[in-house]
Amino acid sequence: MDLSHDELQFSSLYLARFASSFGFMTVLTLLPDYIDALGATGVTIGLFVTALEVARTVGIVPLGWAADRYSKRSILLGALVLSAVAYLAFTAVTSVDSFLVARTLQGLGMTGTGLVGLALMGDLAPNDSRANYIGKYNAVRMAAGIAGTIGVGVLYALTGFGVVFGLIAVLFIVATVGIWLFVDDDQTSIEGFAFTDLALNRRILTMTSFRAQYAVAVSLVRKWVPIFVGVSAAQGGLAYGSAIVGAVLAAEKFTNMLVQPFTGRLSDRHGRAMFVFLGGGAYGLVAMAFPFVSTTEGLLSISVPVAGTITGAVVVAVCLNGLLGIADAFREPASMALFADEGKGEGITSSFGVRSLVWKPGSILAPLVGGWLMGTAGIEWVFFAGGFAALSGVVTFFGILSWNHGRRALHQW
8 A cells, every 4th residue: 555745754753752762761771781891880870971961952953943943854964864874983982072963963963963953843744633642652762761771681582782783873874864755844933042932931931840840850750760770780880781771671661652642632633731740740759769679679480591580679660650650641742733833834943942042951960860869878869869850840830820810721721
């Protein structure tokens, strides 16, 4: 059955999103192996995460402006090519410095693929079902996350870094060809500097009251889950191999992938603010449960080929990370759709750029704080701090929303 032109465009964007998420989750899954191989500790571990976020931040404003002013398709193509180069650079890592170079290139490529790809998806999606389309788009990202955790964890154990990152580079090349062949040139052109007007948009300001704090929560929890599962017991971790780390990370992606299209459709029908509130609050509560995972170690012990011994702690970690995926599935499509609604016709890439910029202070500084907490107070305090940031964010969001937009705004947005 022949695909329509619109279906080919959406499919090409899905493939580009798959490649970007697959690469990101591969590095995240293998991060404990890089930490042990390079001898990184404390703040240096935080720097491994912060380097990515700094690079992702640098490109937001220029890429967002250029994509709205000129061609989203051209910017996306360039970002995909840069990403292919970045993942080839990971095959040559031999020191902390070379890892940081590869991580920086990865971050620059991710800004282009994530920001501009999402803007194209928001532009193409119908107005009355935008959150549902974004939910499906994000579900593809989650599917890539599963492949980039379970599959890569096993592949790395069998082959090493070189084969893994070579395959990722090939995937980006295929995605580049798909965008070049099937996605139309952008016909819209936004004059001026849309970031300024959108940054002062009343609804966007209300959303940023939550998002700025939630960035701290996610940056700590999501980045430290694989570290907690994979690093040595001497550093407070569970000391499991890459296959187990991949399985734990895949749980979040799997539950998010299943739930997000459904929650996106519900937020299209019933408003979006309530989904942001519920998802953010649940995320904070589940995050605070992670430090107690190690107490369940002796509840179960099963030997599995390649993966090794599966204990009660592994099962509980998988379940908790799966719950984090469900919590974020409530928040994410609703949040993205709100920013797309405000940016449609006014500079949709810039609207998502504002959304990304608000995230960056927390995502850059939180890993450094997390590394310090891990090295001084203990790894459990990273999760307590992340959970508190999420709960603080939802309380602030509810307060500002009620004060500025009325007590029923949580049900009406």
